[in-house]
Amino acid sequence: MTETTTAGAGPVPGRRERKKAATRKALADAALELFLERGFDAVSIKDVAEAADVSTTTLFKHFPSKEALVFDMDADVEAALVTAVRDRDPGTPLLDALRRHMLHARVFKPEHERQITAFHDLINSTPALFDYYRRMWMRHARALAEAIAADLGVDTDDPTCTALAHFTLETRALTSTAPTPAATIEAAFDLLERGWHGVRPDRERSA
Amino acid sequence: MTETTTAGAGPVPGRRERKKAATRKALADAALELFLERGFDAVSIKDVAEAADVSTTTLFKHFPSKEALVFDMDADVEAALVTAVRDRDPGTPLLDALRRHMLHARVFKPEHERQITAFHDLINSTPALFDYYRRMWMRHARALAEAIAADLGVDTDDPTCTALAHFTLETRALTSTAPTPAATIEAAFDLLERGWHGVRPDRERSA
DNA sequence: ACAAAAAGTTGAGTCATTGCACTTATTTAT
């Protein structure tokens, strides 16, 4: 959930890498500030680059796309997912751990913690960002599926694990669409735990 | 599954509309041919417009984006989904109908039926198209959720129905990623029907 | 101190997509 992409204890940062990181951060910060202020579409790449005092070409050496300026936390999302499965309290069922994780996991940059709400509003009100956000989660379907498979001691490509991983990540998309996000996630995991028959025991015999 | 966007029996086509439809079709056909021949990224909008002998401005009056040239069947996907739920054999459980639909539904243009394989290869090998394809399915989450809710006679916003709709559509994404598409869809629907406990009865008590 | 490697710059260029002003064909109401 934190920001650092290759976190931990780098042996010796070195001046070069420090400067590079500084430029990167300057870009991300400038971008976030401008986007929050004027809206994603009303800010151009050039604006961001100028605010960080670098050329647009330099910007693209640090971030592959305009959207990526906002989401610098891909690696952390994946790590947190795998951790939620692997390092959970022994005694906690797998699905409980996943449910809790998807219910509480929030993505933000620690320095801007005050603006979490504004940040999420920005994402939800900008199609391009909303889309990128969804993909950010889905991109880790394979890693999550592998973590689940490992947890169960089954084959890496186990179809059931793949399906569960996808469904789990898809719950993220439910939060922004539904009127009651939390209730929808809960319902989704109830469905995954007990199955359609377990959740709608009455209805199905009618036909 | 067919192509016609506003199908059925239009009262009186009218010359204008016929010409418009012809131009649209010329564009879609030219695009598909060029894309299959050279690949999506190697063909520019200008190439397509010229092949159909119209200006690029005209092209964008018919299709909102380059990707949309390939997928002219949004409305049909949605209609087929709703139909699969509403008009199913009475006696067929809801989930069986959904399973069958996701297992067999194929998207293509009838005139190019020969090229279905090449068409799907094109989609799967072009990130931009793959992405657009996924969204095409997901765009209908609300409609499917409503159809399901109506079928059950519950509230339109019922969270469980919303979740089921999303999960059902997400199975489409499983087909292109997994080594054994069909098996993965089956596993996914087994999970949705019987739940995690029903599918992995043994494993969960270990912790 | 010096040469390779990496960061950054500039400037030109591609490509999708949009806006605007204008022409032409078709339809509709008279």
Added chain:
DNA sequence: ATAAATAAGTGCAATGACTCAACTTTTTGT
């Protein structure tokens, strides 16, 4: 039948994201 309204289509210019190639400035390893 015809004029006014409507919609298709065109040309052109612009914006904005992104790429490429060539060149300068650190930084670093030796």
